[in-house]
Amino acid sequence: MSEQQNERAYQKQAAVFLNAKSASKKSTRWYKDIGLGFKTPTTAIEGTYIDKKCPFTSDVSIRGRILTGTVKSTKMTNTVILRREYLHYIPKYQRYEKRHKNIAAHLSPAFIGVEVGDTVTVGQCRPLSKTIRFNVIKHQKQQQKGSKQFQKF
């Protein structure tokens, strides 16, 4: 329990009242279904982390755009930078050029083992910081290319 209380203020979920007299043995945890067919991970439901920007265990709502991208960097605390590539058409030459945009997205502690190169789905939410307007809602691991492991498909 003390691993969550690393800040100077007491970390807790706003929606949970911790001090009811008739306290049930199971510790109450608040989580929600973010909608749009996205499954809330079991790590979010069973975990003990407190994250006020997690889409599953706090009151940030996912609405607006849903985008995907590849993870470019995970060096920031609780956030990832995605790289989204696209082709831009030049009418004069009737050809395309490669362009990319980087997006900063908040990464909830519910997602563990997110590494550079993984594919990630992010949903738009309210501004969480100067550059973060997206929140990671799904994570697909990168396929091992050319590894000796037998892959069945």
Add this chain to the structure above:
Amino acid sequence: MSAHVRFDPPPPDIRTAARFVLEARPKPPADLGSRISRDSRHKRSHTGAKRAQYRKKRKFELGRQAANTKLGPKRIHEVRVRGGNKKFRAMRLESGTYSWGSEAVSRSTRIVAVVYNASNNELVRTNTLVKGAIVQIDATPFRQWYENRYAKVLGKKKRQAAEEDKSDATKARSRHLLAKIAARKGAVDPALDSQFGSGRLYAIITSRPGQSGRCDGYVLEGKELEFYLRKIRNKK
């Protein structure tokens, strides 16, 4: 005689006449002395580029001076905000409504002192009331409610020695009422009990005094109380 221009005759009383003259002057627009703006156009962009200034500050981007609500006799300034609505900027407050969560009671109590602030120790030293600050509140309304309801004395040692007969716990009650009281379970955490003994409860402010003009919150209990007690003890 032209009927277009009409002057209202000044009132006969000299004091109101003076005020009449003063109020006739155009008032300066509010809060432009501080010129605080909440825009992001002055900040560098996500890529690090410096953004050129292409327009002046707009009124919808305005910010106002912080309230820095202190403890003292109530002083609240009313502010007209966007849309014609009002905000109540509490400059000084001395009481608020605090609720004792596990017992589900709320009482209006006096705030004694600011004891801890996670953001800034300066705010503790100057007794500034902000949301999230830990304060000490007067415990008497809660103690009176508890003794009335459960007929038990809180904060045993000191109080019993002082006033055995006066407390609500020992007043005369009907048999029917006594039976009802016996059925109620009034167990109190020892940490809270000792706070009742000293007459001061630890509470956290959950309202925003500079916005709503109120300093309300809830009494700290359980793990949260332990956490903050440890923080306060480590400071000293």
